[in-house]
Amino acid sequence: MRKIKKKVMLILTTLLSLTMLLSACSSSNDAATRSEPNQKEEVVLKGYLLGEAPKGMPDVLAKLNEKLKKDINATIDLNYIGWGDVQSKYPLLLAGGEDVDFIFSADWNYYVEQANKGAFYELKPEDIAKYMPKKSAAIDPTAWEEAKINGKIFMIPKTTPDSNVFVAVLRKDIMAEAGLTEVKSLSEIGPYLEAVKKNHPNMIGLNLDSQVDLPTPYQQLMRDKIGYIGGPFGGGPLAQGVAYDFTDPTGKIYSMVEEPYLSAQKYAAGIMKDWYDKGYVNKNPYSNKIRSKDNFVEGKSAVAFGNSIDIASTLEAAQAKGIETYIIPSLMPNGKVPIGNYIGAGISIAANSKNPERVMQAFDLIMEDPSYVYLTYFGIEGKNYVVKDDKIGLPEGVTADTNTYPPDAAGFWFVNKALFKPMSTWPQTYIDFWKKQNEYNTSDFVFKGFSFNSENVKTQIANLANASTQYANPIYIGAVKDVDKAFDELAKNLKSAGLDEVKAEVQTQAEEFLAKKK
Secondary structure (H helix, E strand, C coil): CHHHHHHHHHHHHHHHHHHHHHHHHHCCCHHHHCCCCCCCCCEEEEEEEECCCCCCHHHHHHHHHHHHHHHHCEEEEEEEECHHHHHHHHHHHHHCCCCCCEEEECCCCCHHHHHHCCCECCCCHHHHHHHCHHHHHHCCHHHHHHHEECCEECCEECCCCCCCCEEEEEEHHHHHHCCCCCCCCHHHCHHHHHHHHHHCCCCECECCCCCCCCCHHHHHHHCCCCCCCCCCCCCCCCCCCEEECCCCCCCCEEECCCCCHHHHHHHHHHHHHHHHHCCCECCCHHHCCCCHHHHHHCCCECCEEEECCCHHHHHHHHHHCCCCEEEEEECCCCCCEECCCHHHCEEEEECCCCCHHHHHHHHHHHHHCHHHHHHHHHCCECCCEEEECCEEECCCCCCCCCCCCCCCCCCCCCCCHHHCCCECCCCHHHHHHHCCHHHHEECCCCCCCCCCCCHHHHHHHHHHHHHHHHHCHHHHHCCCCCHHHHHHHHHHHHHHHCHHHHHHHHHHHHHHHHHHHC
């Protein structure tokens, strides 16, 4: 059956490529009649990724630019938006008329909102076929469908959807101190956090950062009760708003301050308040820019939060320091988690880019050419990685802790991971977890492929984000005096911000989407 599916997908991919090529030949619009980019003129492509550049980035970027200069006569001026600055800086970069050619985009990171604002350049099928032949040959045609906003494409999506399991990682030595041998849910780590407080004065149980970690333990606790992944329709991971239960096949739409969401939130809030009051959570995550997973390796956080992909380097670095680890997958009440989609990571070209064709050519190579993929994701061969016995490992004398360019750390999350060889550096803990990915992941959820168009309620969604920052963030970390009163205040301010209007808009679009599926 699997072979048949692969053949069908190959046929579909080939048909799409042929359609695009025919379209490129027959179309009479300007895009189709453009000549190849004038590669006689060298161009510098200025772009932004998320996170922070690894120490080895200058050497990798020099190597990348050397290759791009030779292949398409272009180089990249690469910049990063820190996690704590994404909410404020990302929209301003695109709205301020700055010299930007490309930027990381994702459904969880303003893709739909910015596309609706006209911030991104439209990728026409004939241009994709012409300037991105490797991508066209490799990608499932449904990826382009997923990327469409009002029938138009504004993102080069990733070719391979990632497993989407969020995880919490504990230390086995502290588990032993707490008398724990098995932990199935984050809600069970109270004794572990107590042992940290009692025996490890220089360590904080939950040492959360200001952007990624801040809502994470709270959301993992919520998943005990409801199928929630993180980030409402039209909002980012820190926002409150409108959502649905991934385990509910009817696709009923809820505001997050009505049942059953309210009970799930209060359950999580009660536990976080207990932990915060007992000193298990850092008092001011808002000013902390260091991820829990990085502090975990340094012995400053007792729990590391991450996902199926980015946690690997943390586990490797921990192993190098003699720290034995234990992984808690964050699953929904049905023991599953939705498989990642194609638009969970990608590149969008800025609407005012002077070299959109060259950007497409550059990322056709970066995303799909094995030599580029390995360079941008793993670093320089011989310095950051080696290939031995058909596996990727570390060079002699280099450890996960001293590697200046760890895998997945540089923000190139959209490269074609199907091209990767296995990793020889994975600890057994991670290998055991990785083998269970297929058990955890499911594509059986009602709104798979649904992209909410927030244009009609963009003001209300911005207001919801502001209200969430003020009234929900303290709930997430447990820094409230009374949980019930905190939710009363949150609900009141969300309603004033336009929650009902957003819910009505989501409801309308959701019903249209479901009607088309029948």
